[in-house]
Amino acid sequence: MDERFKEKIAAKGFSQLTPIQVAVAKPLQAGQSLDALAPTGTGKTLAFTWPLLPTLTVGDGEQVLILAPSQELAMQTTRVVREWAQLLDLKVLALTGGANVKHQLDRLKKHPEILIGTPGRVAELATKGKLKLNRLRTLILDEADELLKDETAQQVDQIWDTCKDAGIQVALFGATPVDLTVAAGLFDREFERIDARDTQIPVQIKHVFWLTANDQRNKRLRQLASQKNLQAMVFFNTTKQLKITASFLAHEHVAMATLVRGDSSSTRERALRDFRSGKAKFLLTTDVGARGLDIEALPLVINFDLPSHSDTYTHRAGRTGRMAKAGTVMSFGNDHDLRRVRQLVDTQVEVLKGLPRFNKGEHQQVTKAKKKTAPAKPNAKPVNSSQLRVDEDAPEKEQTSRAVTTKKRKQEPEISRHQRLAQVKKAKHKHSKNKGRPLKQRQRS
Template identity: 35%
Template structure:
């Protein structure tokens, strides 16, 4: 079966009209397989790359299955993060308005009292994060006796963020014959075990199981010295000139450093912190979506499940922890069949990580180098450099490594020098090899972490 329209999948005309308003006419592959199964009431496990339309794949049949005349909670959607939950709420309101369906977001970090008041309006669709939903169930503010469908979006991320116990408690509170729908870009052993324990003859949907990332993505890495990484980041952003880009770092402390240096270099950037309050995070994301600044710097935790329209590029300033994290980072761009660019900045010793990801994910992840304002394959560089950056024996006068140096400058290795702070007299001297005088660890770390940091974070870190 290869349906070419939502009508053929069983979607009603009222929802079709709403889809047409937003220019959506044809279902994606995951929607074509998931919608009929969910409409039939079957338990579903759907694995598909991020950005392939998974939200509408479950949201359309969920909305269609709600009786708007009944003033009680009938469907529940669980999401790993505040941002993803709010995105689902917005989509639910958008397509449920014509059906007379009331949607309520139950988000951790938001005012609990206000959410309790809104529950008195008897919303039919609840969307929220695991901890807050569990809290409201245990205080008997959310009644689960009429909830007949539970959806867990990005289920692997829910577990990674410590929500496994909350999900288990939520499932225990629901009807025994409730319908379960689990969706994720990857399926871990923990998820597979939950499926076997809780689902009844689930319909398994896997779109391009051998393709972990979207087909429209290009994957490249740039290798160089650690000290040149921020300059390389500046140059790749300038070269590709995306309207919006997310830069991923591994440590929260690095966010302020990268954000501050990018702004100093003339690239507008903001940091997204996982432990910031809801209003601060909303302000940053709203500014990013509206184009007030070009670069969003974030960690994996801060950017879980983000869906930013028009995001053209993702940069791994630090290599992801594993191939699964690479998939989720890459999934922020190239959504719904669009093209996207995923760049990774690594040291020469970290090249093996890129080769590992390429092998595990079945993707083409190639090296690129910056030279003379252009991005070239290693073999196309003057001097015949190979992929590892080595030169031919006959090329004795080849120029120094260009992956992190100044654009268009040809200097021999013997001439390569760098200006560094001099002794306490206040004068600067030229130090060969580019080595900077070392400073005490505590002083260096404090300056690095606080440079460019927002005031609330500086106050938080102050002893």
């Protein structure tokens, strides 16, 4: 590994590399084509970033192309790769749909060494001759199983047709396997499979189920929203249901953001920014948000609608518990849905009996504990009647003080309703009489 990378890794506090990062380093540097599999949240982006970047030549044009299935994942990958590329004076350009094409074409004229994009936009530029890939050395497919499906696979094929060099390295990365016969037929090469999914990595993801009628699921979200330290990604099967729930939460004044296909890139970027910064408590999304998104220390993922396939459940669940942090996946539904969840998940599923409590991070838990044990202010005044009762567990001085206060109040003479009204009327009359008069004259009166 490049020494500059080692220094930055040490400064960031990485104690050790993940199994997938170790396994792919040498084959990637050797120019080998491979199919790399690893669980979600195990650092696959850095697994191909660290070995490849030091092999590139500064100023030699477009040498690496990284494809991602969504704008969000492409932009996230761009941020990660750019952080390390800057150490080597390498330029990175994002080519995603929904962004300004003219701006992208202007930056292409500077011939960045690393391109990261979505298949639709890259295919559009490549087939029109706006993007030249004559110098390409490596093609990375992040979430390859998703990229090699249906229309997206056709776009990848169009991009590959514009690449003239038969020796280009192709690396497939993902958490679920691709059909290697399809990949071999498309790219005309043999792939070495590196499977790190069975490697023992500390995983702290808990799977829970909350029995909920269909018409009560929105109310469950409102209940969860009452917890200060909670943030969650909420997954839906349809945009229609997502919008219904978004309208309900907006009416209940619950801070949330929506991430759906079809929104402009700026709208989707703002939704993610609000969620990452904590302005939004919930991020409502379809499976467009299930792939690769990294939300730091996200405590909870909610399946508002159950997915149809175990792979989809796996990718949704992978948004929490990343890099061995703790996380929870919660699913709503009836008894039939509970049986389906147990089929989708090859682990224990706990059935909740009430509203669970969540804390986002150890720091917040410590802070909360400190607040509970903080000593009471010696001169604190009672703020409501409930504080006037004598508590058997309170300190002796505090009990005495409260008892005396209660006794004084009991000794005050009671007045009738007519007397109180007369006092109020007299005070109002005095106020109107003194209105506009100098202070000294008021005092004399």
